[in-house]
Amino acid sequence: MRAIRITEFGGPEVLQVVDDEPEPSPFPGGVVLDVAHAGLNYADTHQAENSYLAPASLPLVPGAEVVGTTPDGRRVVALLAGGGYAQRAAAAEALTFEVPDGVDDGQALALVLQGATAWHLLRTSARLSEGESVVVHAAAGGVGTLAVQLARHWGGGRVIAVASSEDKRRLALDLGADVAVDAGEADLKGAIEDAADGKVDVVLEMVGGTTTDQSLAALAPFGRLVFFGMASRTPPSPVDLGQLMRRSRGVIGFWLAHAMSDPQRHLAAPMQELFALTASGTLRPVVGGTYPLADAAQAHRDLRERRSVGKLLLDPNT
Template identity: 85%
Template sequence: MRAIRITEFGGPEVLRLVDDQPEPEAAPGTVVVDVAHAGINYADTHQAENSYLAPASLPLVPGAEVVGTTGDGRRVVALLAGGGYAERALAAEPLAFDVPDAVDDGAALALVLQGTTAWHLLRTSAHLQPGESVVVHAAAGGVGSLAVQLAKRWGAGRVIAVASSPDKRELALDLGADVVVDAGADDLKGAIEEANGGKVDVVLEMVGGATTDASLAALAPFGRLVFYGMASRRPPSPVEPGALMQRSRGVIGFWLAHAMRDPQRHLATPMRELLDLTAAGDLRPVVGGTYALGDAAQAHRDLRERRTIGKLLLDTQR
């Protein structure tokens, strides 16, 4: 079958289209999905260079999510251990979720990984309370665009969207953000505090480096920073527990892989809620572009250069 295969670690150039990838075979507890579209995530760019939390081994077919049909005709969206950038993929049955007719492929892919991440960032990690202020970095991205909407829906007092371009900031406002901040501001801490009229309660952060440092400094007492990525490839400054205690601040890490270990407990409810909201028109997943399977490398380039918004898809039929 056709697939994207990686045989050496590196940048987007290591993603190569092949037509001789062995097809997956179902084992007990798994299902083969005929892939209509595969989802692209920022984590995929880390996996390609072997800088992700989970070390990779070669050769590999990247891709952690697909939407398509099973042999018995079910239309499902599924989380994978890998292998999504292909015409067929293998999924564990508990990680394959039925998709309502009212939810299209792009929306389903936006929800299954990035949507459930946004759900857990706000509900499980930050324990968002009504009236609290929420800062969403990369607010026009896959997770961010959904987190902006969910935070408003769940009673945030003020949603502050941080994004890198005027178009992205305009999108965040359209999705419900109360105010926007330029990600490239010289004094990001000051810009965040000015946007809120003071220090903030919750920050969702996936950039790393100076962005994390500025965000932590902008937290109010009892504020929580949830760290779920490091897109800049630069680690933030070390955090001293004593400094957290002095300001009663918290730093919480989140990785969806831990939710995938017990999908019935950690994913079934978020997926049901997200799919229902989307089917009813109350949640708007943003699809930022669809690429041919053979253009996966270009998709990674665009993602790394911040040229994209929302969810990116690979069309396995192209």
């Protein structure tokens, strides 16, 4: 079958299109899907260079999510251990979710990984309370566009979007953010505090480096920073626990893999809610584009260079 194969770690250039990738075999509790579209995620760019939280081994077919059909004709979206950039993929039945009418492929892929992440960032990790301000970094990205909308829908106070371009900030405002801040602000701490009227309760952060440092410094007492990525590939400064205590602030890490380990408990209800909100038109997943399989490397370049918005898809059949 056609697939993307990685035989050495590195940048986008290591993504190779092949026509002879062996088809996946079914396993106990699993199902082999005919893939209509695969999802592209920033984490995939880390996996390609083996800098992700879970170490990779070669050769590999990347891709953590697909939408497609089961042998009995059900249309499902699935989370994978890998292998999504291909015409067929094996998924655990427990990590497949039937896609309801009124939700298209792109929307389903936006919801299953990035939507579930946004749900847990706000509900499980930050434990957002009504009226609390929320700062969303990378607000025009796959997680960010959904987090902005969910924070607004769930009764958050001021929703502050942080993004790197005027177009991205305009998109975040259109999705419900109250104010948008330039990610390139020299005094990002001050800009976030001003945007939140001086009280920063929750920050969703996936950039790393000084962005994390300044966001943490901006937190009000009892504020929480949820760290779920490091797109800059630059670690933030070590966290001083004494300083956390001094300001009654919290730093929380989140990785969706832990929700995937118990999908009935941690994913079934979020997916049901996200599907319902999307089908009703309350939640608007943003699909930023679809790439043919041969352009997977270009898709990774666009992700790394912040040229994309929303959810990106890969079509393994073109």
